[in-house]
Amino acid sequence: MSAEPIIQISHLQKQFGDHRVLDDINLSVSKGEVVSVIGASGSGKSTMLRCINLLETPTAGEILFHGVDVTSKENDLQKYRASVGMVFQQFNLFNNMTALENCTLGQIKVLKRSKEEAKEIAMTYLRKVGMEQFINAKPAQLSGGQKQRVAIARSLAMSPEMLLFDEPTSALDPQMVGEVLTVMRQLASEGLTMIVVTHEMAFARDVSSRVVYMEGGVICEDDVPSVIFKKPNNPKTAAFLERFFAN
Amino acid sequence: MYHQSKRFFRFFAVLFCAVLLLAALSALPAAAAEGTEAQSGDPGFFGNVWKIITEKYPLLLRGVGETMLISLVGTVAGLLIGMLTGVLRTAPYSKNAVVRFLHKLLNRIISVYVEIFRGTPMMVQAMVIYWGYAFATGGNTLPLIPSGIFIVSINTGAYMAEIVRGGIISIDKGQFEGAASIGMSHGQTMLSVIIPQVMRNILPSVSNEFVINIKDTSVLNVIGVTELYYFAGIIKRETFKTFETYLVVCIIYFILTFSVTRLLRLAEKKLAGKDSYTIFGSQSDPEAEIKVEKEEPDYVS
Numbered sequence: 001m002s003a004e005p006i007i008q009i010s011h012l013q014k015q016f017g018d019h020r021v022l023d024d025i026n027l028s029v030s031k032g033e034v035v036s037v038i039g040a041s042g043s044g045k046s047t048m049l050r051c052i053n054l055l056e057t058p059t060a061g062e063i064l065f066h067g068v069d070v071t072s073k074e075n076d077l078q079k080y081r082a083s084v085g086m087v088f089q090q091f092n093l094f095n096n097m098t099a100l101e102n103c104t105l106g107q108i109k110v111l112k113r114s115k116e117e118a119k120e121i122a123m124t125y126l127r128k129v130g131m132e133q134f135i136n137a138k139p140a141q142l143s144g145g146q147k148q149r150v151a152i153a154r155s156l157a158m159s160p161e162m163l164l165f166d167e168p169t170s171a172l173d174p175q176m177v178g179e180v181l182t183v184m185r186q187l188a189s190e191g192l193t194m195i196v197v198t199h200e201m202a203f204a205r206d207v208s209s210r211v212v213y214m215e216g217g218v219i220c221e222d223d224v225p226s227v228i229f230k231k232p233n234n235p236k237t238a239a240f241l242e243r244f245f246a247n
Numbered sequence: 248m249y250h251q252s253k254r255f256f257r258f259f260a261v262l263f264c265a266v267l268l269l270a271a272l273s274a275l276p277a278a279a280a281e282g283t284e285a286q287s288g289d290p291g292f293f294g295n296v297w298k299i300i301t302e303k304y305p306l307l308l309r310g311v312g313e314t315m316l317i318s319l320v321g322t323v324a325g326l327l328i329g330m331l332t333g334v335l336r337t338a339p340y341s342k343n344a345v346v347r348f349l350h351k352l353l354n355r356i357i358s359v360y361v362e363i364f365r366g367t368p369m370m371v372q373a374m375v376i377y378w379g380y381a382f383a384t385g386g387n388t389l390p391l392i393p394s395g396i397f398i399v400s401i402n403t404g405a406y407m408a409e410i411v412r413g414g415i416i417s418i419d420k421g422q423f424e425g426a427a428s429i430g431m432s433h434g435q436t437m438l439s440v441i442i443p444q445v446m447r448n449i450l451p452s453v454s455n456e457f458v459i460n461i462k463d464t465s466v467l468n469v470i471g472v473t474e475l476y477y478f479a480g481i482i483k484r485e486t487f488k489t490f491e492t493y494l495v496v497c498i499i500y501f502i503l504t505f506s507v508t509r510l511l512r513l514a515e516k517k518l519a520g521k522d523s524y525t526i527f528g529s530q531s532d533p534e535a536e537i538k539v540e541k542e543e544p545d546y547v548s
Contacts, residue, residue, distance in 0.1 A: 055424055082430030092425030096443040098524070105439055106429035137524040141539075151425075158429050 005030045005064075006162055006193055007052060007084075012061035014047055014217075021047045023217045025061070029162070029195060034188045036204035036225075037197045039214035040240065045197040048214070049164050052195070053086045082110050085155030089167040091147040093139040099126065099150045100135035103157045111158065118157075125153040129183050145176030149183055162193040169200060201244065205229050213237040261505070295491045303482045310475030311499060313392065317467070317474060318460035321399025325460075326453060328400065329407025332357045333445075334437055336408075337415045357408065364405035370466035373398045377470040395472040399464060403456055410452045414445040447518045454511035458504045465500075475499065 005028040012025035022044045029035055037045045050056040052063060054070060054077065063070045070080055093102050103122035107113045113121070126132050129149040139147055148168055155163055165184065169177040181203055188194060188207045198204060204211050204225060211228040213221045213236070221234040232238045290298060300307070336354050340347045364372065376398055381388050389397075418441055426436035465476035479496040483489050526537040 053428060055427060078430040078432060080430075081428060086428035088421065088425065088428070090421050092419075092421035092428070094422065094425065094440045096440065096447070106426075106431060109435045109439065110430040133526045133528055134524070135527070137539075141524055154429065 004066075006066065007195075008064040008067075009048075009052070010062055010064075012048070012051060012063065013059045014044075014051055014056060015059040021217050022051065022058075025219055027212065027219065027222065029193060031161075031193055032191045033210060034192075034194045034196065034208040035210045035212060036208035037195065037212045037214060038199070038201070038204055038240075043214040044217040045214050046166050049086070049166050049195060049197050053081060053084060053164055055086075078110055082106065082158045083161045084164065085158055085160035085162070086164045086166065087148070087151050087155055087168050089171050091139070091144070091151045091171075093147055093151055093154070095139050098136050098138055099131060099142070099153075102139075102150055103154045106154065106158050121159075122153070122157050125156040126150070128156070128186075129153045130179075143176060144172045145179045148172065148176075148180045152180075152183055152187075156187075162195070163187070165194060165196040165198070167197050167199065169198070201229075201241075213240065215240065292491065295486075295488050296495060299482060299486060299488065299491055299495050303478075303486075306478040306482060307475070307495070307499065310473065310478035311503065313395075313472070314461060314464050314474040314476075315503065317392065317395045317399055317464050317472070318457060320396050321403055321464075322453070322457040322460050324396070324400035325403025325407045325456065326411075328404030329409075329411040330442070332361075332404070332408040333411030333415055334442075336412055339433060360401075361405045361408050364402050365409075368466075369398065369402045369463055370469055372402060373467055373470050391470065391472045394470065395464065395467045395474070398467065399460055403460060406456060407453070410449050410456075411445065414449040415441060417448065418444055447515075450511065450515050450518060454508060454515075457507055457511070461504050461507065462500060 008028040010026050012022055013020070014022040025044075025048055027035075027048075037048070039045050047056060051058050058071065065075070065080060065084070068075055070077075093099075094105065097105065100119065100122055103126060104115070104118040107118035107121060108115060111118075123132065123135070126135060129152055131146060131149050131153060134142060134146060134150075139150075142150065152163075152168075168184070169180050172180065177200070181200060184194070184196070184203070185207055196203070196208065206225075208225055210222065211225050212219055213228065213232070213234070215236050221228060221232060221237045223233070227233070228237060229241065232241065335350070336357060338350070340350055373394075377389060377394055422440055422444070423436055426440050431439075464472075464474045467474055468477040468480065471477070475496060479492055483492045486492060523538050523540045526535075526539055528535055
């Protein structure tokens with residue numbers, strides 16, 4: 001396969017009032033890559049992810065999806081969002097629906113799949129994340145880890161080209177982090193393109209093909225995990241990792 | 248099941264207490280006038296109440312029917328108005344300048360409507376609308392029951408507009424983002440995800456509005472709508488038993504509102520969702536279907 005990037009971000013800038021959260025972000029992600037984004041809280045990691053999905057509108061710069069600017073009129077926002085899924089820290093499952101309905105709604109409404117087809121596809125992914133026993137349960141009846149697995153299945157059921165993970169394990173009890181990371185590891189090994197904002201350094205080190213370190217709204221370093229974690233070129237990265245592992 | 252029977256027992260207990268209280272109240276005037284009526288063939292207080300119930304029940308029943316019709320249809324229509332205005336007022340503005348202008352204009356009109364109808368008494372609204380129509384058309388009058396339904400609807404709609412708007416705003420932003428992240432439009436999200444949750448959350452307020460409407464339809468007698476209170480006036484003039492008549496009507500209103508409250512409380516529980524879900528397969532038996540019951544805390548009533 002060619003190394004043509006799925007997503008290409010150039011000179012992305014995001015400002016909330018006078019506060020510049022993102023400044024001159026350049027990042028490109030190709031098919032099959034797993035990019036982990038690390039950095040302290042408030043460094044702009046989540047905002048960057050939310051800009052990619054257009055949950056936040058960029059102030060300046062451009063985001064190209066297969067060469068098409070996603071903020072332009074030619075881009076079908078709904079189709080685009082369906083093909084670039086997002087997994088949230090707070091899961092954001094639909095509270096009024098069962099696990100199965102959560103995974104079929106978007107397929108039926110956005111992709112116009114038939115109910116039977118949607119159910120079949122949903123079941124495939126619910127089985128993959130090990131939640132097939134709980135298809136009739138409402139979110140309120142599930143644990144945090146179970147909810148996150150259903151949320152991942154919901155995104156996968158849309159047959160996305162790429163998934164964005166926004167601190168998917170940060171809201172979980174320690175004993176539930178493992179079950180979600182296991183699912184993500186499996187997805188990575190199957191070649192799913194992912195951008196993962198995370199504080200799980202072991203995941204970033206072992207699973208990702210690239211690690212991006214962000215600080216103060218800019219990308220300080222973007223390299224393979226072995227460089228970032230063993231001998232980072234930017235002293236800021238080294239300082240962050242030192243602080244992180246000292247705790 | 249246990250909770251169910253307890254609730255019904257309580258329902259009748261309260262009803263029983265209410266009747267007892269009224270009976271005790273009624274004994275006062277009867278005791279004060281002791282002896283005098285017995286010889287003159289006066290049926291006494293209870294006799295008069297009984298006579299009103301047995302002889303005037305066709306009027307009372309018709310009044311109950313119209314009161315319930317107007318308040319039920321008015322509440323449902325008001326809820327629809329509230330839903331429409333609530334969805335409109337919380338919808339994001341379009342990028343298209345013309346659509347955005349119309350949307351903003353509509354929102355302005357809705358705010359004015361809400362302020363006016365919440366800020367004036369329904370009795371006055373009834374007079375203004377009914378006689379305003381007559382004035383504008385040179386003496387034509389509107390049919391009464393539809394007029395009543397119309398007035399109650401737009402009055403309730405003004406309150407519902409705020410109730411629904413509050414209901415939509417209170418839904419976690421994550422629900423919108425979750426839907427947006429899989430490509431759903433604002434409209435699709437509203438219909439499938441938000442409105443069902445809003446409905447469940449605002450049901451207590453809606454039943455409250457319904458109860459208010461059952462009582463407040465009584466003001467529609469000013470334009471001659473033949474609801475329960477209107478018939479009370481007729482019965483009073485026919486029997487000259489003012490206290491007895493209004494006491495009977497009072498009890499009827501209470502029974503109506505109390506039953507409606509209880510019924511809607513049951514509906515609330517239904518909408519709160521099933522307490523159980525099924526697990527498919529277990530470690531010992533992959534074919535098993537296990538029903539998991541959510542424990543219901545005892546303090547829930």
